[in-house]
Amino acid sequence: MSATPVPVDIPLPMPAPEPVLIAVLVGFFLMHIAFVNFMVGGTFLTLWYELKGLKEKRYDDLAYAVSSTITANKSIAVVLGVGPLLAINTIYTVYFYTANALTGIAWISIIPLVITAFLLTYAHKYLWHRMESAKTFHILLVVLTSLIFLIIPLIFLTNINLMLYPQKWGGVQGFLSALTLPNVFPRYIHFLLACPAMTGLFLVWLFRRQSDEEIAKTGFERADLIRKGYQWALWPTAIQFLVGPWALFTLPEVAGSMAGVLVVFGISVVVSMVMVLLMANETRRAAEQIGRSFGGICFLMLVVVLLMGAGRHMYREAAVSEHRELVHKRTQDYVAAAKAARDAAPVQPPAQ
Amino acid sequence: MYRLSRWLGERPHRTTALNILMLTLLLAMLAQPGLFLLVGGLTVAILALSGLQGAFVKLRERRAGKHPYEMLYLWAPGATAILLSAFGLWLISDSEAGSATYLLGVILFGFEAALLVLLSADLRPGRIVVAEIR
């Protein structure tokens, strides 16, 4: 294993107290990832239903209804990502930029990849009816989009994983070597499962509030649609009870204490169990009563998500706090040395 | 030839515009920037006055509704043509005869001067009606 580097940090003061920046980072990131879940999950569900729609027409209509939600969700997802990006650049400058540079080509290719995915999404949605006679090609559009949405999270996850382990920075050579570091893959699966789950809840919300005409266009009853939403929320979340711990216990060991992290995630597991019970109940409810627990489920999901965000942040701090002290020391030394050299050197105006 | 003269005869300003273009060509071939500036400047001045006269007539006609859009439509094209033809003349005076800038100036001047003729003709009573703000 190669040595752990301790670079010099930017010697300028933080623009705000760190708790404020962290609140911006964690809070807005959770909002961002929720909409990313809706966008990616929406795409997967659209593909699923469009494939089912090849046999039964009304699934095609349902697919169209789901695809209509992606337009707004994707734009909100992208715009909400900027704030956390800004915050992470500020708080974890050394860590984030280092990871970016080491995975540079993959990192920058996120831009053309997402542009392509979005353009495909528009083509898929707006040419839906015009392409009725070319269904295969039409489905290909959403297949391609789905593939892109499968690749992009890997790039993000590789980056935010690499940034936590300075001891790995010297050994990484290119994106693929960073991709295979622990524990990118379990986290990736955890994220992928969250997409249909969150989208399921989103669809419950959507179909509860849509007008009767809009519901009729899907060819299903409102209660059926709501039940489908709950099923999408329930089953992936149930699998998370396996994947979550897998991701948690494969987290690489860090310098700081994991106690807080384990407590937080432990609580979230308990809350999730209650939530899953409620979801399971909902899927078995009759049409008149379905949706009654929606508020409760959303509240519990919010708690889980907040706990996830907190736990994730605590792990991050446990991973880098010690290193940050070393960086701070090195920065101080460097600034002092620079000042000493300036004072000793003859006065030279900078080149004009 | 017959078709050309018939086409020219349909609207008198077409002949004027053609004359302007031929004048421009002549001035360009003479390659005397000073002369070009003088004659070109005079031409623009005359055309500008003619256009102004037409514009004021139109203005009086439309006393009732002086909508800003209509005002813009009335003045902007002519003003732009005068400015751009002046710019063309400046390019001509500032460059070597035969150079790219000279050619650019000649084309710009010729185009704008001809356009000034056409715009002035449009302002004659009974011609194209300005986009009406009903």
Next chain:
Amino acid sequence: MDFPIFHLDMLGNRGLIAIIAILHVIINHGLAVGMMPLVAAMEWYGHKKQDQRWDKLAYKILFVCFLITTTVGALTGVGIWFSVSLVNPYSIASLIRVFFWAWFTEWLVFITEVILIVSYTLTWKKWREGKDKIRHIKLGFALAFFSWVTMAIIVSILGFMMDPGNWLADNSLWVGFTNPMYLPQLAFRTPLALMQAGVIAMFLILCFTRRDKALRADAMRAAGLWTMLFAPLMLLGGWWYYSVVPENMAANLSVGLLTLQFTEWHDRLIQIVIGSLALILVVAQIAIYRPNRVPRWVPIVPLVAIIWMTGHFERVREFVRKPYVIGRYMYANGMRVDDYPLLQRDGVLAHQTYSTPLTKAEAEAAPANLSAADRAALLGRLQQGKDVFMNTCSRCHTGHGVNSVTGQFQRMLGDGKWDQAAIVAYLGNMHEAQPFMPPFPGTQQELDLLGQYIGHLQDNRVPVSGAQAAGVTVNPRYTAEAVAASKSEESAK
């Protein structure tokens, strides 16, 4: 130095930012800031005249803008962040420390803008009549206003980078905002965006009104007049901007023959601006005079001119900033002015945390007839030379691609084997001959190493690799163990 060094040797690092940023500017000027007022005005007019055709046309134009701004437009915006963070993390990280709240505010405005454009587009067909319609029109004007506000904020930050005003003494956000470049740049960009939108609108109108000649005539005329309206403002704004070139940049203009290059670029910019303006006006004239006879390709011509102008404008803006990336605080190579005495005394290599290893291919072409020890020594020197190059030159130059050092030296020293002494002598005095080059931030020994490396590049044409491909080697002086040891030493004292 303190980040692994990302490097694109063929396109060049600046090229990456340039492509993304220029694309972004063209889209946000022409399709957002400039176009939203026009679309809102068209919708308002259609409603006022109770003429559905204007409404439909406005929607079609909006839809095209919506498709492009929410995909390429939005992602190139994020792309600027990504690319700048890769290419010059030192500068962007420093700027964020000062401008965090400005960018945060801008972001809040962006969120509002996204929500507005998404709702404006998606509710068009739903909010059709009466009160709904009026609400929709107000939404349009709100969107137009917010688009402009985001531009106003970001222009301040850009203007700051050209002239920091008092930033050196007072690193505060407000001081940065009130810098002298701000209003002139805004005064130039706003009418430019509006005129750009006018030209694009002409093109789209020609596409969308093929069957309705009367509407085409009216709409083309309107777009033409819209464009003409802002021309004088653009000219004035441009003149104001041109005349407020930061003092020390203007002083450069009198230094020797080598500033000719800068002067040429700057004068060329003026020519392109005026030429583009004239071209736009000619097209607007044609659109007004004979709207039904304009072929569809005609508006594309001024559009290409505007794209060229934007590229050139951004290029000059970047040029004028040099040798700094943050005026008088940080040079384009990412090193702070304040750090120069230390670096020039100890050397860049003494303080670098990371070394970018030579790949096998890059190390080839070293003479084969050396003993193992000599070969190892040579490779060691080449590695050091590469590190000096990466730290001090690579942010703007490549080894063999765009703006390559080999290209520069070939121009100066010809095709024969370059004389080491000549290279080193040039590099040591570069900043005096070329005012847009920063001084060399290292020792004389490092200059020699750099010279040797550049000589090696003459023989080895393999693209220089960056950390994203070659990884990094950690400087043993700055490992966690070393720093922790020095820390405990100090607390023991």
